Amino acid sequence: MAKVTKKSVEQIVAAVGGTENIASVTHCVTRLRFALHDESKVDQEKLENIDIVRGAFASSGQFQVIIGQGAVEKAYQELIKITGKEESSKEETKAQAEQNMNIVQKLVKVLADIFIPILPAIVTAGLLLGINNILTGTDIFYEGQSVVDVHTQWADLADIINIIASTAFVFLPGLIGWSAVKKFGGNPLLGIVLGLVLVHPDLLNAHGYGEAKEAGEVPIWNILGLEVEKVGYQGQVLPILFASYVLAKIEIFLKKRVPDAISMLIVAPGALLITGFLAFIVIGPVMFTISNVITDFFVNTFNNFAAIGGLLYGLLYAPLVVTGLHHTFLAVDLQLIGSSLQGTFLWPILALSNIAQGAAAFAMMAASKDEKLKGLSLSSGISAFLGVTEPAMFGVNLRYRFPFICAIIGSAISAVFITVNGVLATSIGVGGIPAIFSIYTQYWLVFAIGMIIAIVVPFVLTYLYVKMKKISV
Template identity: 85%
Template sequence: MADVTKKGVEQIVEAIGGKENISSVTHCVTRLRFALHDESKVDQEKLENIDVVQGAFATSGQFQVVIGQGTVEKVYKILTEITGVEESSKEETKAAAQQNMNAFQKFVKMLGDIFIPILPAIVTAGLLLGINNILTGPDIFYEGQSVIDVHTQWTDFAEIINIIASTAFVFLPALIGWSAVRQFGGSPLLGIVMGLVLVHPDLLSAYGYGDASTSGEVPTWNLLGLDIDKIGYQGQVLPMLVASYVLAKIEIFLSKRVPDAISMLVVAPGALLITGFLAFVVIGPVTFTVGNVITDFFVSTFNSFSALGGLLYGLLYAPMVVTGLHHTFLAVDFQLINSDLQGTFLWPILALSNIAQGSAAFAMMVATRDEKLKGLSLSSGISAFLGVTEPAMFGVNIRYRFPFICAIVGSAIAAVYITMNGVLATSIGVGGVPGIFSIYTQYWLEFAIGMVITIIVPFVLTYLYVKLKKVDV
């Protein structure tokens, strides 16, 4: 097995243009991540026909080769041995990859680098909120009543679960601050503190701002004759993103100019104090308004043109994953969840898109005579159903193109159905089949029908295409 693996790795190196074409390489849980000197030298077809490779694609300035969990570490170790390329950190490879990116790609990548590290906390919170939904949602097990209405001894359990689950969303600015300030080159700890400043309990909660504004009871500070709203930014994304950037740049500016002997007394306190005032006086009010405008735009669009909105997002989500653009919509999901709507209609489409990609892969498993493709389609289909679509999308569907298109069609049809029925998710959870636990319980039936659509339509379309077109797979 070791000899076969080594041979496969040598074939990978040859297919990507040889070791001289490798600028830097690292790996994640499932993929090798290359920064290449010239991506045009890659032989994509040859690469995807290597036994150990499940798929390959270029994104965000990197060329990524899907290997699979566990196996990727062995392949990476052998690759560094046979090429002589030194092991690189993810930061070094990202830095090398940025040389191949334009300004927009760098912006999208920046958002991904900020939100991806905090996703485990958000997804975990989503799963726990799903458990809370089961305990507190009416009409699941009992008509007109919830589990805790009938079994009151579970009430306190549900309350504790809700506190644990909602913490990540209540203190979302602190999570964003940690990740964003680190991304911008500052101290992550200061980012956490800045995030907590914006949700301090002495401030009027952002959730109560609407009612307070209507009744004219918004508390204010008076700074040299200027009235500043004394409000927090619970669940807000844009205020913390901009504040993090400003905080990091001020910290860097001061660090370069303040003598080491007094840096502890000046740099961190100065950066926090200046950013704090700017956050409450300028950054917060402006970005809060911008965030509300963005949220209102999506809400009004989906309210007025629900079928069209669902169709477009259902059609475009999977292609956006290929380019990395889907990361930009995480901020919109957070805004929607923390708006008066108290839920997102975008994330359920993501979950259904994952299922559709898995269904198309399963169809390929049934239709193909190639034993390797059967095995890959089975494992990647299961993975997609559980929310991880990379093996199915890049290893099977995009490779043959028509399964990818069939999956998009199924996803779009299901997206139209669930958006017309107003399906909302309480949070961002695990995509795929487990995603139903993040859906408000009153929409479970509609979402389940959407799941059925994404299972049947891509499978049937993909299978019929192979048989009617007599595709050799």
């Protein structure tokens, strides 16, 4: 990786349109994040040819320049000196960036801001469930039996792992409530409580609702003649999302009008009580119905048109990442996992898409004669195989376009293969090679073949394209 110098940072400033085009700038672990007045002034080609730049792209109203871990801090400090800009917080830069967004982008950003903070807990749970899969899955090491069937002394250990792993999904509304209420400007602790209220053990478990309804055994509350079903919302996403919004707005409303002297007695109890009643009477039933319609749509599509569904999602997932719209499908994945299906057929396609992008980057490394591109392709390919595709996608594949297309082709073919064979993931995990541990064990072989397709097809297509077209890279 090239050394960060004053000259290289000056080149970045010039390529993004100069100091006067920078409204605000901050950085994360690997990227400079610009809020620009006019993104059309960015010279993408000039920017990507700067030695310290590993890729650049626009997303969620921000223009992001990939520098790399460690180096980005040095580049940021140098940029502040050169431009004279004051150091900005991520929130300030996000606020500036939101001015450039349309309503769809703002909606996607809201979902991203809610779900991204809880991803570490969900991914960790997915990895631990993968360990549990290895211990409890049949036909992995022993024909017709699992590890705990043969080695019974491991059974209790597997049970503890399962409890630790499944907690994030059992109490998912609590996690979403915390993040959503915080995003909407309320007290996140009230969001946790609201989420846990919706999965209280005294309520009928949502997974048993259908059976109880069919038997006419759904418990009810009678509130002054109004009958309210005493049902929980385990594994549900939409009820807690909308309830969190209502809770935050009621809390904000009360805070502005209740005197400080009695605020503690009125604001939090009032907001939680009103939202709780609304959640059970209106929000929950309505959102539960909408959630089931969305879930049924995806399930029926993939059940009746598996090849078409797999092909479309395999083709579209990487372009969705470019636009940021892929965040909306995280809610669908969680909804599918919490449904009677108890698994998601969408997330395995995500994992294969990441692998395909990494394979295309590796092909560029093999075909290139440029040492900088070789090094970038190698590191970004490894990153994509481990579930982080940004360096490969934005630093290599989109830069040359044809590797990106080859990766999409490989992703689509592998997606068709696994969806036709009904592959399901038990949870959301690491979206690369380690993804296999989040797949139901009976589908491991099928998914492994899918991974091979996702590696071989993009690699071969990209490499042959470079050689046959005699492209200089």
